[in-house]
Amino acid sequence: MIEYGHFIGGKRVAGTSGRKQDVMQPMDGAVRGTVALASQAELRAAVENAKAAQPTWAATNPQRRVRVLMKFLELVQRDYDELADILAREHGKTIADARGDIQRGLEVVEVCIGAPHMMKGEFTDGAGPGIDVYSMRQPLGVVAGITPFNFPAMIPLWKIAPAIACGNAFILKPSERDPGVPIRIAELFIEAGLPAGILNVVNGDKEVVDAILDDPDIKAIGFVGSTPIAHYIYSRGTASGKRVQCFGGAKNHMIIMPDADMDQTVDALIGAGYGSAGERCMAISVAVPVGNDTANRLMEKLVPRVESLKVGPSTDSSADFGPLVTAQALERVKGYVDIGVKEGAKLVVDGRGFKMQGYENGYYMGGCLFDNVTADMRIYKEEIFGPVLSVVRAPRYEDAIKLANDHEMGNGVAIFTRDGDAARDFASRVQVGMVGINVPIPVPIAYYTFGGWKASSFGDLNQHGPDAFRFYTKTKTVTSRWPSGIKDGAEFVIPTMN
Numbered sequence: 053m054i055e056y057g058h059f060i061g062g063k064r065v066a067g068t069s070g071r072k073q074d075v076m077q078p079m080d081g082a083v084r085g086t087v088a089l090a091s092q093a094e095l096r097a098a099v100e101n102a103k104a105a106q107p108t109w110a111a112t113n114p115q116r117r118v119r120v121l122m123k124f125l126e127l128v129q130r131d132y133d134e135l136a137d138i139l140a141r142e143h144g145k146t147i148a149d150a151r152g153d154i155q156r157g158l159e160v161v162e163v164c165i166g167a168p169h170m171m172k173g174e175f176t177d178g179a180g181p182g183i184d185v186y187s188m189r190q191p192l193g194v195v196a197g198i199t200p201f202n203f204p205a206m207i208p209l210w211k212i213a214p215a216i217a218c219g220n221a222f223i224l225k226p227s228e229r230d231p232g233v234p235i236r237i238a239e240l241f242i243e244a245g246l247p248a249g250i251l252n253v254v255n256g257d258k259e260v261v262d263a264i265l266d267d268p269d270i271k272a273i274g275f276v277g278s279t280p281i282a283h284y285i286y287s288r289g290t291a292s293g294k295r296v297q298c299f300g301g302a303k304n305h306m307i308i309m310p311d312a313d314m315d316q317t318v319d320a321l322i323g324a325g326y327g328s329a330g331e332r333c334m335a336i337s338v339a340v341p342v343g344n345d346t347a348n349r350l351m352e353k354l355v356p357r358v359e360s361l362k363v364g365p366s367t368d369s370s371a372d373f374g375p376l377v378t379a380q381a382l383e384r385v386k387g388y389v390d391i392g393v394k395e396g397a398k399l400v401v402d403g404r405g406f407k408m409q410g411y412e413n414g415y416y417m418g419g420c421l422f423d424n425v426t427a428d429m430r431i432y433k434e435e436i437f438g439p440v441l442s443v444v445r446a447p448r449y450e451d452a453i454k455l456a457n458d459h460e461m462g463n464g465v466a467i468f469t470r471d472g473d474a475a476r477d478f479a480s481r482v483q484v485g486m487v488g489i490n491v492p493i494p495v496p497i498a499y500y501t502f503g504g505w506k507a508s509s510f511g512d513l514n515q516h517g518p519d520a521f522r523f524y525t526k527t528k529t530v531t532s533r534w535p536s537g538i539k540d541g542a543e544f545v546i547p548t549m550n
């Protein structure tokens with residue numbers, strides 16, 4: 053039994069609140085350990101630690117700071133197998149997919165090695181007589197991240213790396229469902245040379261999240277999770293004057309045009325719909341074939357593929373996807389399938405009864421596929437976050453784009469077509485933050501930014517890429533004048549550059 057506490061002041065510490073919860077192993081339903089749930093006092097200890105360490109770190113020159121990131125990248129390569137194993141065991145995704153989770157995080161760390169360049173300010177020589185103007189980016193101080201269960205390596209790294217590269221101290225509140233990898237990440241950063249106190253991990257639930265939201269020394273919060281919590285965190289965090297960015301849920305559509313290469317489309321759809329048991333914010337959960345003929349051709353190829361999906365334990369390298377994260381998640385997703393049937397959608401493939409032989413206590417279900425889903429159904433409107441794909445038949449292209457535009461969520465979207473003009477029109481008009489053209493999961497590469505629109509995001513800067521350096525720094529603009537010896541006397545009119 054593993055006992056996860058917190059990581060404060062450069063080392064693992066036990067929880068002192070007296071509250072804890074079980075950490076499960078979804079592939080067999082075993083209790084893997086416990087995780088401490090922090091109190092407000094434990095958060096304060098982390099903040100005090102971070103506050104004390106941050107000024108020296110901020111004063112360390114930026115190239116020296118990013119050398120810690122370089123060393124961290126090396127250490128993760130050494131421990132990759134161990135990290136992927138912990139991740140797969142606590143999340144439930146396959147080991148191959150867990151490796152991808154880590155890799156997409158490392159790619160952001162790589163880009164953050166460019167922090168010295170990204171933090172450079174602007175300079176105008178001679179903005180007025182004897183006047184130079186320049187701006188600089190300075191760290192905010194102590195900042196925090198609150199992250200979801202579904203990418204326990206990638207999303208913490210998307211936040212930690214830019215925050216600390218910019219000279220901040222960081223407090224991570226990872227998901228209480230899979231805390232193992234975030235703690236190891238903190239340990240590896242210390243081994244890589246990060247001073248104690250610059251990265252703290254505080255485990256917990258709503259109690260510690262609320263303490264983060266109200267703590268006067270925490271200057272910014274980056275959140276990723278479901279939309280209702282994103283909205284809550286944004287409202288309460290900004291009300292207390294913090295800089296807050298919150299990324300929420302999704303309902304990602306894939307529009308399939310009549311001219312799409314159907315084999316390529318089905319390959320893309322099956323991976324994007326069912327990979328990681330559909331527990332990805334960029335998973336495709338709605339397929340929108342345009343025209344009945346397209347829909348029929350799609351279903352003909354898709355149905356046998358969904359029927360033959362291989363579900364297996366996280367450690368089975370031949371599995372397409374593993375179990376869901378918790379017993380509650382499994383019940384919730386099966387409940388949505390029941391709702392879809394009641395609402396009148398046609399359940400073409402039913403994975404509710406799937407049992408994994410030898411792993412009867414694991415949280416498994418097979419892939420489910422609905423046809424004839426309509427926009428008024430709950431299974432269309434709400435995020436299911438499981439291996440359930442809905443097919444909504446659209447008579448025309450305009451109906452398809454309208455579906456994506458009218459949906460409350462706007463995280464990702466894709467169009468599959470051979471027609472460049474249709475693709476161009478779609479990319480220009482669709483009201484969604486991340487668009488794929490014949491690419492099913494258009495998670496932008498690390499040096500671009502990641503963020504949805506509408507109810508998928510609150511705040512005005514995206515994650516990673518150039519926005520991350522803006523989010524984790526504040527701009528100071530200096531107007532300087534070195535008099536030439538001629539004194540002008542007092543000036544009572546606002547200075548202009550006329």
Ligand code: NAD
Nearest residue numbers: 198199200201226227258261277278281299300301302333
């Ligand atoms: P979640 O909202 O339940 O939890 C996210 C974080 O908030 C966790 O750290 C959790 O401890 C905390 N939290 C949960 N309930 C809280 C409450 N009542 N008050 C305060 N804090 C609370 O999300 P999850 O189930 O861990 O993750 C899945 C969700 O995250 C999905 O909706 C998915 O779409 C979304 N997600 C979005 C993105 C994105 O970039 N837009 C990326 C990954 C996941």
